[in-house]
Amino acid sequence: MNKNEHKREKCILIAYKNRLKKPKNGYKDLNKDTKFAKIAILWYNNTCRVKRRVYIIFKKAVKYYTKESCKLFSIMALALGLIIAIILLKYKPTYKVIVKGQEIGYVDSEQNLEDRIQSEIIEMQGKNIDFVSLDNMPSYEFKLVSRSRRCNEDEIMVALKENARIMYKYYAVILNQETVGLVDNLEEAEQAINQIKEEHKEDTVELELSVTENYTENINEISMEAVQVAQAQVEEKVSALIAEEQAKKQAEEQAKKEAEEKAKKEAEAKKAAEEENGKSPVVSGVLLAVTPVTGTITSRFGAVSSIRSGAHTGTDIAAPSGTPIKAVAAGTVTFAARSGSYGNLIKISHENGVETWYGHCSELYATEGQQVEAGEIIAAVGSTGNSTGPHLHLEIRVNGTAVNPQTYLYK
Numbered sequence: 001m002n003k004n005e006h007k008r009e010k011c012i013l014i015a016y017k018n019r020l021k022k023p024k025n026g027y028k029d030l031n032k033d034t035k036f037a038k039i040a041i042l043w044y045n046n047t048c049r050v051k052r053r054v055y056i057i058f059k060k061a062v063k064y065y066t067k068e069s070c071k072l073f074s075i076m077a078l079a080l081g082l083i084i085a086i087i088l089l090k091y092k093p094t095y096k097v098i099v100k101g102q103e104i105g106y107v108d109s110e111q112n113l114e115d116r117i118q119s120e121i122i123e124m125q126g127k128n129i130d131f132v133s134l135d136n137m138p139s140y141e142f143k144l145v146s147r148s149r150r151c152n153e154d155e156i157m158v159a160l161k162e163n164a165r166i167m168y169k170y171y172a173v174i175l176n177q178e179t180v181g182l183v184d185n186l187e188e189a190e191q192a193i194n195q196i197k198e199e200h201k202e203d204t205v206e207l208e209l210s211v212t213e214n215y216t217e218n219i220n221e222i223s224m225e226a227v228q229v230a231q232a233q234v235e236e237k238v239s240a241l242i243a244e245e246q247a248k249k250q251a252e253e254q255a256k257k258e259a260e261e262k263a264k265k266e267a268e269a270k271k272a273a274e275e276e277n278g279k280s281p282v283v284s285g286v287l288l289a290v291t292p293v294t295g296t297i298t299s300r301f302g303a304v305s306s307i308r309s310g311a312h313t314g315t316d317i318a319a320p321s322g323t324p325i326k327a328v329a330a331g332t333v334t335f336a337a338r339s340g341s342y343g344n345l346i347k348i349s350h351e352n353g354v355e356t357w358y359g360h361c362s363e364l365y366a367t368e369g370q371q372v373e374a375g376e377i378i379a380a381v382g383s384t385g386n387s388t389g390p391h392l393h394l395e396i397r398v399n400g401t402a403v404n405p406q407t408y409l410y411k
Helices: 003-017 035-090 110-122 153-163 186-199 227-277
Strands: 091-099 102-107 129-133 139-146 165-175 178-183 209-216 296-299 315-318 324-326 331-338 344-349 354-361 377-380 391-398 401-403
Touching: 035 091, 091 110, 091 153, 102 110, 102 153, 110 129, 110 153, 165 186, 186 209, 344 377, 354 377
Parallel strands: none
Antiparallel strands: 091 102, 091 139, 129 165, 165 178, 165 209, 296 315, 315 391, 324 377, 331 344, 344 354, 354 391, 391 401
């Protein structure tokens, strides 16, 4: 086998292995008399004719159906466009606005309404407004409605504003923990307060002035005032406090003066009594500065009589009925009522356990718990109780024990 024959057989073998595909150089170099080569060539030619026939049929079918499909799609698109046009002529796209599950109207644009809510409600500007909030924001539902239906965006905004929560800020002027006035300008209020403090810094009255920040939803219920009015009210209050402080100081000075005068009088009375009696009328540190009545002693301390069950515990001074009885010293009335054989009786408690008793009175002028001064009229001479005639029964007791009144009085 020469070189060319070998090449032909190799090409035939390659064609067979490649499912009899046509070699790159065709079959012109193959041996036509070779049986295998003829079979390969015949197979190849038949296969190519079948493939070409199938291709032609498929191409015609695709062309036909493509043309028909285009016609169908054109008809469908035209019908759909016609339907949309009819719908748009009769209806329009809108958004139904819903708040708390209730329909409140329709708008053309959801975004436009949201922008208006933000600018006209949330960012609302006004006097004393601090912030605005909507507890129930609207929700939207797309709807096709008749073109005759009117959108009511303005009415929706009115309804939303009515449901908006508006917080107002105001300021309270406080003087000594008491609200004096309500104002709406913080800077002016602070200036007025500082001016008042400066004007009264030399005064002795204590001023606690401040401004507090407050909030409310009902600004109309608050009586707002101009800063000048509030300042005038504060000045009036301050003047009243100063006057009250001055009156208090004057009262204290007057009380001090009266106390000094009283002490002076008691000292003078003590001195006069010492000069009159030749000894000090003082019982356990208590000055007996005044004799209760002027009269005749009819029964002395310790005397025994058939009308008594024991020794006499006081001194009896006879005087006409109704004669005023005076307190011998300052003290507190601890008893003022009828008491057995004493008749109408008054007891006065002094300092250091000293008591004085006034019995058989016809009238009692002092009352229990009353503070009395030395020489103050407390009762009237009478003959009540175990008595034989109008007189004063005077007792002096020290820590409950009766002592002789004539040791100090009626010497």
